[in-house]
Amino acid sequence: xxxxxxxxxxxxxxxxxxxxxxxxxxxxxxxxxxxxxxxxxxxxxxxxxxxxxxxxxxxxxxxxxxxxxxxxxxxxxxxxxxxxxxxxxxxxxxxxxxxxxxxxxxxxxxxxxxxxxxxxxxxxxxxxxxxxxxxxxxxxxxxxxxxxxxxxxxxxxxxxxxxxxxxxxxxxxxxxxxxxxxxxxxxxxxxxxxxxxxxxxxxxxxxxxxxxxxxxxxxxxxxxxxxxxxxxxxxxxxxxxxxxxxxxxxxxxxxxxxxxxxxxxxxxxxxxxxxxxxxxxxxxxxxxxxxxxxxxxxxxxxxxxxxx
Amino acid sequence: xxxxxxxxxxxxxxxxxxxxxxxxxxxxxxxxxxxxxxxxxxxxxxxxxxxxxxxxxxxxxxxxxxxxxxxxxxxxxxxxxxxxxxxxxxxxxxxxxxxxxxxxxxxxxxxxxxxxxxxxxxxxxxxxxxxxxxxxxxxxxxxxxxxxxxxxxxxxxxxxxxxxxxxxxxxxxxxxxxxxxxxxxxxxxxxxxxxxxxxxxxxxxxxxxxxxxxxxxxxxxxxxxxxxxxxxxxxxxxxxxxxxxxxxxxxxxxxxxxxxxxxxxxxxxxxxxxxxxxxxxxxxxxxxxxxxxxxxxxxxxxxxxxxxxxxxxxxxxxxxxxxxxxxxxxxxxxxxxxxxxxxxxxxxxxxx
Numbered sequence: 001x002x003x004x005x006x007x008x009x010x011x012x013x014x015x016x017x018x019x020x021x022x023x024x025x026x027x028x029x030x031x032x033x034x035x036x037x038x039x040x041x042x043x044x045x046x047x048x049x050x051x052x053x054x055x056x057x058x059x060x061x062x063x064x065x066x067x068x069x070x071x072x073x074x075x076x077x078x079x080x081x082x083x084x085x086x087x088x089x090x091x092x093x094x095x096x097x098x099x100x101x102x103x104x105x106x107x108x109x110x111x112x113x114x115x116x117x118x119x120x121x122x123x124x125x126x127x128x129x130x131x132x133x134x135x136x137x138x139x140x141x142x143x144x145x146x147x148x149x150x151x152x153x154x155x156x157x158x159x160x161x162x163x164x165x166x167x168x169x170x171x172x173x174x175x176x177x178x179x180x181x182x183x184x185x186x187x188x189x190x191x192x193x194x195x196x197x198x199x200x201x202x203x204x205x206x207x208x209x210x211x212x213x214x215x216x217x218x219x220x221x222x223x224x225x226x227x228x229x230x231x232x233x234x235x236x237x238x239x240x241x242x243x244x245x246x247x248x249x250x251x252x253x254x255x256x257x258x259x260x261x262x263x264x265x266x267x268x269x270x271x272x273x274x275x276x277x278x279x280x281x282x283x284x285x286x287x288x289x290x291x292x293x294x295x296x297x298x299x300x301x302x303x304x305x306x307x308x
Numbered sequence: 309x310x311x312x313x314x315x316x317x318x319x320x321x322x323x324x325x326x327x328x329x330x331x332x333x334x335x336x337x338x339x340x341x342x343x344x345x346x347x348x349x350x351x352x353x354x355x356x357x358x359x360x361x362x363x364x365x366x367x368x369x370x371x372x373x374x375x376x377x378x379x380x381x382x383x384x385x386x387x388x389x390x391x392x393x394x395x396x397x398x399x400x401x402x403x404x405x406x407x408x409x410x411x412x413x414x415x416x417x418x419x420x421x422x423x424x425x426x427x428x429x430x431x432x433x434x435x436x437x438x439x440x441x442x443x444x445x446x447x448x449x450x451x452x453x454x455x456x457x458x459x460x461x462x463x464x465x466x467x468x469x470x471x472x473x474x475x476x477x478x479x480x481x482x483x484x485x486x487x488x489x490x491x492x493x494x495x496x497x498x499x500x501x502x503x504x505x506x507x508x509x510x511x512x513x514x515x516x517x518x519x520x521x522x523x524x525x526x527x528x529x530x531x532x533x534x535x536x537x538x539x540x541x542x543x544x545x546x547x548x549x550x551x552x553x554x555x556x557x558x559x560x561x562x563x564x565x566x567x568x569x570x571x572x573x574x575x576x577x578x579x580x581x582x583x584x585x586x587x588x589x590x591x592x593x594x595x596x597x598x599x600x601x602x603x604x605x606x607x608x609x610x611x612x613x614x615x616x617x618x619x620x621x622x623x624x625x626x627x628x629x630x631x632x633x634x635x636x637x638x639x640x641x642x643x644x645x646x647x648x649x650x651x652x653x654x655x656x657x658x659x660x
Contacts, residue, residue, distance in 0.1 A: 088330040100319035101412035
């Protein structure tokens with residue numbers, strides 16, 4: 001559904017994007033992760049035909065973004081990383097305005113606005129002025145704005161940025177609903193745990209280059225040096241460390257937050273062997289669990305080599 | 309709605325109407341505008357009444373009042389219109405809402421047109437509000453209805469030109485403050501600068517010409533000349549030989565210079581200061597009646613046109629060009645046929 005091939009954007013001598021390529025199949029949620037200035041927004045703006053790439057090309061649903069921007073605009077909904085609201089318009093007028101910008105007739109607009117307000121839970125606030133909404137509600141309204149023409153693709157730039165935990169949960173639930181509706185969604189975000197739960201695919205970008213892309217598990221496995229277990233023991237933790245360190249499968253151990261974290265190479269049976277070694281050594285293990293360092297660790301590993 | 313109707317009446321107009329009329333600024337602006345126009349009218353009338361007290365039939369109240377009101381109206385609109393339009397596009401950029409319009413199906417021209425139409429509607433509203441005050445001139449006489457209509461037409465087109473220039477600078481300069489300042493400078497140039505052009509670069513009169521001279525066509529851009537003629541005060545312009553200059557050459561074969569001066573009735577008389585003739589020389593008939601007509605351009609490209617017609621045509625031409633340029637430079641990605649590159653080619657090497 002979404003294809004980016006060797007996207008390059010150069011400002012002067014600085015490369016904002018350097019041959020960025022990725023694909024997002026239909027119905028997937030693609031998490032676009034990267035530090036500030038990595039090139040996320042630039043990529044999304046190129047996909048939305050708001051920026052001309054220096055090189056490479058992008059397509060939405062097989063339509064070249066650079067050659068048929070109008071057709072692309074009819075297929076995608078774009079939500080930038082700012083609200084972009086007008087003063088002195090009510091919530092329903094705001095959505096009606098954008099629906100009219102997509103040349104929908106009055107009857108259709110009325111229906112669409114009602115449906116969208118229902119989706120984002122703002123029906124009871126339809127007559128409230130937009131600039132009096134809270135940040136979270138504005139963000140929801142902006143998402144609704146991107147949906148007024150029922151696009152098949154959604155490009156969401158930092159949709160959860162600056163939201164409180166409650167608003168983030170609300171936003172996540174709405175995105176899940178959109179996924180159920182079959183939308184193909186690209187989300188750029190810094191909120192990595194949320195992406196892990198929400199996204200089916202992930203792309204990590206840094207310094208304008210794509211570091212890794214694929215399913216969440218593929219990316220984590222690709223970038224992770226090993227798996228980790230968290231071990232809580234009753235009594236002396238040092239004794240447990242003495243048992244763990246000689247094990248060939250264990251590459252690193254440390255005590256963190258009152259528990260032992262051990263990094264090892266292997267699978268679940270290797271973890272079972274570690275537990276067995278501890279109990280055989282007389283260590284009373286009160287808790288033994290896999291640590292899902294997951295995306296955050298993968299992200300840090302992918303972006304640490306050139307940071308600074 | 310069909311495409312033409314959509315282009316001319318689009319959602320932006322309706323949105324702008326809502327936003328504009330829901331602020332306290334609009335009614336206050338209208339009230340201040342009316343108070344200023346009305347106040348000036350009252351002041352002019354009071355001065356005239358005081359100056360002519362005890363004198364019967366002194367002065368043409370209607371004409372003087374009309375001239376003062378229409379001149380003041382142009383000045384007020386020169387302040388109001390750029391303020392309405394110079395932030396139209398740049399404020400969308402500053403508010404970061406412009407991208408949201410670009411991803412809709414509204415074409416750039418419709419965005420420009422919608423902004424302009426919404427702003428100019430407010431200007432038209434101000435003009436309509438001033439009509440009752442202008443109607444007072446009919447109480448005193450000396451002004452016909454067609455003069456008022458022409459004057460309003462020139463004023464409206466001048467405001468439109470100022471508005472379109474404001475839109476252009478708003479699109480081009482991106483920052484509202486800068487765009488507003490430049491728009492005011494442009495308004496000054498349009499109204500005063502073009503008028504000054506006629507003083508500094510007047511038309512050189514050819515003594516052998518068979519037609520009366522006219523000021524440079526560039527000066528017609530200023531609404532001042534047109535409004536002066538419409539108000540019936542054109543004789544002042546001709547009396548001062550505005551926009552024309554008699555060359556320092558011999559007239560009638562003498563060796564001296566030609567000196568011209570205003571003559572009663574608005575004409576101009578020339579005489580030679582040379583040694584051969586010394587006195588008043590016979591000048592071509594056109595010189596005597598060069599600019600004492602009824603507001604018709606005597607020669608040049610607009611020969612036979614009324615001054616106000618020339619002003620309107622030239623200003624509308626500027627509007628058209630400025631509108632097209634604005635619509636061209638507005639989109640974030642400009643796609644000219646000759647600039648279309650094959651983006652599927654491999655990207656250039658990048659060095660970090």
